[in-house]
Every structure is written in structure tokens, then in C-alpha cells.
Amino acid sequence: MGHVVIIGNGVAGVTAARNIRKRSDHRITIVSSESQYFFSRPALMYLFMGSMEFDHLKPYDDGFWKRNRIDLVFGHATGIDTASRRVMIDGGNAIDYDHCIVATGSVPNYGGWPGERSEGVQGLYSLQDLRNLDVSSRSTEHAVVVGGGLIGIEAAEMLRSRNVGVTLLARESGYWGNVLPSEESAVIGRHVGDHGVDLRLSTELGEIFSDTSGRVRAVVTKDGHEIACRTVVLAIGVSPNTALARASGLDVDRGIVVDGCFATTAPDVYAIGDCAQHADGSVDQLWYTARDHGEHVARVICGDGAPYRRDVFYNSAKFFDIEYQTYGIVPAQVRNDASFTWMHPDRRHFLRIVHDGQGVTGFNALGIRLRASACMEWIRNRTPLSQVLDRLDEADFDPEFTRTIKRVGRERRAA
Numbered sequence: 001m002g003h004v005v006i007i008g009n010g011v012a013g014v015t016a017a018r019n020i021r022k023r024s025d026h027r028i029t030i031v032s033s034e035s036q037y038f039f040s041r042p043a044l045m046y047l048f049m050g051s052m053e054f055d056h057l058k059p060y061d062d063g064f065w066k067r068n069r070i071d072l073v074f075g076h077a078t079g080i081d082t083a084s085r086r087v088m089i090d091g092g093n094a095i096d097y098d099h100c101i102v103a104t105g106s107v108p109n110y111g112g113w114p115g116e117r118s119e120g121v122q123g124l125y126s127l128q129d130l131r132n133l134d135v136s137s138r139s140t141e142h143a144v145v146v147g148g149g150l151i152g153i154e155a156a157e158m159l160r161s162r163n164v165g166v167t168l169l170a171r172e173s174g175y176w177g178n179v180l181p182s183e184e185s186a187v188i189g190r191h192v193g194d195h196g197v198d199l200r201l202s203t204e205l206g207e208i209f210s211d212t213s214g215r216v217r218a219v220v221t222k223d224g225h226e227i228a229c230r231t232v233v234l235a236i237g238v239s240p241n242t243a244l245a246r247a248s249g250l251d252v253d254r255g256i257v258v259d260g261c262f263a264t265t266a267p268d269v270y271a272i273g274d275c276a277q278h279a280d281g282s283v284d285q286l287w288y289t290a291r292d293h294g295e296h297v298a299r300v301i302c303g304d305g306a307p308y309r310r311d312v313f314y315n316s317a318k319f320f321d322i323e324y325q326t327y328g329i330v331p332a333q334v335r336n337d338a339s340f341t342w343m344h345p346d347r348r349h350f351l352r353i354v355h356d357g358q359g360v361t362g363f364n365a366l367g368i369r370l371r372a373s374a375c376m377e378w379i380r381n382r383t384p385l386s387q388v389l390d391r392l393d394e395a396d397f398d399p400e401f402t403r404t405i406k407r408v409g410r411e412r413r414a415a
Contacts, residue, residue, distance in 0.1 A: 002098030003027040004301060005087050007077045007244065011287055012273030013103035014038045015294025016301075021068050023302040028069065029095060031087065033076035034127055037062060042287055044130050045154050049161040080248035082266040099268045099301050102245055102256060103294075106238035106274040106285060111146075115208030120216040121232040124155050133158070133233070140164050140230040144219050146205045147235035148176050150317050153188075155233040156197050157320050167198040167227050169205055180364075181334050183341060187350050187366050188319045195320045208232060240275040240283055255283045260307030261300045262293060272297050286315055312376040319366075322348060327375040328362030330354050340385060340412070342405050351405060355385045371396040386413060 004020055006013040009032035017028050039057040046052040065072055073095070079088040080102075086094045108123020110116050120136045123129055137143070137159060145155045148170030156166045172178055174185035175192065192199050206222040218228045240255035251257040251265040255277030262270045272293035274285045284293070289310075296308045314327045330339075330352065340353045349367035353360055359382025363375050374395040378388050389409035392402050 001025050001027065003029065003096060004099045004101065005095050005097040006030045006101045006103060007080075007087065008032060008103035008105060008273070008275075009035065009038045009072075010041060010103060010105050010273060010290065011038075012105075012290035012294045013101065015291045016101055016103065016272060016298050017070050017294075018068070019295050019298030020301060021070060023298060026099075026301070027071075029071040029073060031073045031075060031077050031089065031095070033074070033090075036072060036074045037065075039127070044127065045158050048130055048134060048158045077244055078247075079244065080250075080266070080269065082248065082250075082269060085268070097268075100270070101297060101301075102250075102264070102269065102271040102275060103273045103290075104241040104244055104275045107241045108234060109237045109239055110234060111205070111236055113205055113208055115210055115216070116232075116234065118208055118210040118216045118232075119214050120230055121208060121234065123234050123238075124151055125238055133231070136231045137162055137164055142167070142227075142229045143231040143233065144169065144205075144227055144229045145233045145235055146219075147237070148172060148199075148201075149179070149235060149237065150176075151237075152233070152235035153192065153317075153319050155235055156192070157195070159231070159233075160196055164231070165198070166196070167200060167229070168192065169203045169221065170199065170201050171204045173202050175199065175201070177332065179332055181330070181332055181339075181352065183343070184350060184352065184364055184366060187343075187347060188322065188324075190347065191319055191322050238274070238285060240277065240285075242275060245271065245275070253277055254281065261305055262297045262308065263300075270297050270300070284310075288314060312379045314372060314376065322367050323365075323369060325365045325368075325370050325372075326363065327370070327372070328354070328360070328379040330362040330364045340389070340409065342408055344401070344404075349401065351401075353385060353388060359383050360385055360388050368398065368401055369396065 004026050006017055009030050017030055020026055037058050043057050076090040077087055078090050085097050088094050108125050122132050142165040143159050145152050145168045156168050159166050174182055175189040177185050204222045207220045208216055209218045211217045216232050218226050220226050242252045242256055245256040246252045256271035256275050258264055258271050258276045262272050264271050273290040277283050312328055316325045342351045351368055352364040354362035360378050
């Protein structure tokens with residue numbers, strides 16, 4: 001029986017701990033300085049909006065950890081001594097390990113803009129970021145959100161829930177235009193505007209100005225427009241949190257370099273989740289992939305050394321009250337003859353099925369909830385588009401949409 005020390009109590013680290021416990025009697029310790037107990041990061045916005053309390057964000061009751069013999073250490077890991085196999089904790093403490101898992105997640109990106117370190121300017125990722133936004137929003141009539149991705153829209157919705165005016169700056173010509181095809185981008189852009197957000201496309205931040213106290217007072221765009229504000233959220237993505245790994249001598253590139261079993265260059269030290277970089281140079285920065293990493297590294301530590309294989313890509317989110325799901329590969333620039341599309345007359349429900357002439361390769365759904373198992377099976381099996389359209393019921397659609405989309409599909413095939 002060995003001692004597994006996990007640094008980070010996000011979904012990757014906690015999933016690893018749970019699965020190691022299911023498979024072994026290893027001693028398990030989780031170290032975290034963000035919070036004592038694991039919480040659902042995607043649900044943080046609902047804490048801010050007042051629809052949930054912090055205890056509601058915890059998937060497990062506080063007694064779960066003791067019952068499952070998982071020790072929790074609330075402290076900051078300052079280094080990994082890979083020679084003596086010890087994790088150093090602030091305050092001079094240390095924890096010996098047989099296996100160490102680094103699951104330190106991500107940190108918000110900054111863009112190098114003048115004034116970006118002013119009070120009231122922040123990213124949105126951690127529990128502390130949420131607390132900072134809670135404080136600054138209470139003295140804010142208008143805020144600027146920089147970046148038109150998922151974090152940006154989440155920040156906008158959070159601020160609008162407190163009646164804060166929001167201007168959202170997006171450098172693309174359409175909302176999230178580097179990810180979404182033009183039709184989906186237009187649906188979300190209209191919806192964002194309907195919720196009172198001043199969406200400014202093809203607009204980039206130029207500079208941030210502060211008052212004499214150091215608090216942000218305005219931003220100026222690159223085209224010279226000044227926008228008064230007391231809060232700025234920089235939602236321009238996140239980067240792997242590699243500070244601990246770098247300080248500990250692990251091989252770090254964009255993320256912590258790992259092999260197919262999530263092993264780093266140090267013996268018995270692994271990295272998973274947002275902070276890990278695969279051999280092909282890619283980094284997975286999604287809740288779902290972090291969970292998959294945790295499950296896989298648990299198998300590796302418990303004796304199953306098979307390399308990790310990515311499954312079909314998928315993700316989900318909400319743009320205010322429009323649900324978004326994506327499966328497989330849906331490029332932002334997609335040929336008309338390479339996808340089937342359907343739009344409801346209300347322009348709030350949309351489906352795209354991408355295919356390559358042989359079988360389906362991707363799905364985008366807005367305002368329509370798909371069954372993940374069905375979509376992923378169709379992509380894995382390269383099921384022909386005609387068969388997918390005939391079997392849409394298996395994706396658990398609303399019957400109203402299913403009937404309409406199947407009819408449209410038949411009509412287009414007959415044309």
C-alpha cells in the first residue's frame with residue numbers, strides 16, 4: 001500500500017482520488033489552497049447570482065472524505081522534491097509520497113494591456129476571482145467584459161443578474177466567431193443583445209485607465225472609444241497552471257509535459273487536467289476531459305498502464321437561457337454541402353449535423369438537448385447522415401423538433 005498525494009482538488013484531482021479508492025487501499029491525501037472541500041466550478045456563477053449557496057456547490061457532504069479514507073490538507077504546495085519524494089507545503093511542512101498527481105488546473109490569461117493590473121480588473125476562474133467580482137460589482141453601475149467566449153458570456157450573465165450594465169468586447173466579426181459557424185454565432189449574438197448586453201464585435205481593448213485610488217474608471221478601445229466602467233473582466237481564455245511544476249524541475253512547455261499514461265519526466269509524478277500537455281502538444285481544458293484524465297490516471301496507478309485515448313470531443317454550456325451542445329468536429333468555417341442545418345422560426349433553436357459524405361462527424365445544437373450517447377455513437381460509427389436523420393428520436397429530442405427536422409431531412413433528400 002502506497003501513499004498518493006494529489007495537488008489540486010478540482011474535478012481532475014478528486015476524480016483520481018475517488019477512483020484510486022475504488023480500486024485500492026492506497027493512502028490518499030489531497031492538498032489544496034483554494035478551498036477545503038471540492039466544489040463544482042461550473043456552478044460558481046449560480047452562487048454569485050444568488051440561486052445557490054456554497055454548500056449546494058459541494059457534490060459530497062463533508063463527511064464523505066473521512067468515510068472514504070481521503071485526507072484533506074488545506075494549504076499551498078510550494079514545491080515537489082522529486083529526489084526525496086516529498087511535497088513541500090507552505091509553513092515548512094512536507095508530505096511524503098509514493099505517487100504524486102499534479103492537478104493544478106488553469107490560470108486566467110492577461111493581455112499585456114496598460115492598466116490591466118488596476119483594482120477592479122480581473123479574470124474569472126477561481127473561487128477567489130468570484131469573491132473579487134462579488135465585491136467590485138457592488139460599487140459598479142457599468143462593467144466591461146473583454147473576450148467573446150464561454151467565460152465572457154458567463155461573466156456578462158452574472159453581472160446582468162445584479163442589474164450591472166455590460167459592454168462585451170469581441171475582436172471577431174461574429175460572437176465566438178473563431179469557434180462557431182456564422183449561423184450559430186448569429187443566434188447567440190442576437191440572444192446576448194436581447195438580454196441587455198452591449199455586444200461590440202470587431203472591437204479590441206486598447207488601454208485601461210484608473211482613478212487616483214488605483215480603481216479602474218474606464219477602458220479605451222483600439223478604435224478610440226472610451227467606455228466608463230468600474231469593473232473589467234478579462235475573459236480571454238486560460239493557460240495551464242505550471243508554476244509549481246516548473247519550480248520543481250518538471251518538463252514544462254505550454255503545459256506540464258506528460259506521456260500517454262500522464263507520467264511526467266519525474267518518477268511516479270503525474271499531471272492531469274488543464275495543466276497537462278499531451279505528446280502531440282495539445283492541452284485539454286474542459287470539465288469533461290479533466291474527469292476522464294482523473295479516471296485514467298487512477299487506473300495507471302492501480303496497475304493498468306494502457307495509454308490514454310481521447311474519445312469523441314464534446315462540450316456543453318449555456319448562453320443565458322439557450323443551451324449549447326457540441327460533439328465531434330464542427331469547424332467555424334464549414335461548407336454548405338458538408339452539413340445539414342435546421343433553424344426554428346423563433347431563431348432560438350438550431351441544429352447542425354456535419355458530415356463528410358460517408359458519415360456524420362459533428363453536431364452543434366442550440367436550444368435543443370441531445371443525448372450524448374447517441375451522438376457520440378453515430379460519430380464513432382460514421383453513421384450516414386440519412387440514417388441519423390431517420391433515427392433522431394434516439395437522441396431524445398423534444399418530439400416537436402424531432403418530427404419537424406425529420407420531415408425537413410426527407411424533403412431535402414427528395415429534392
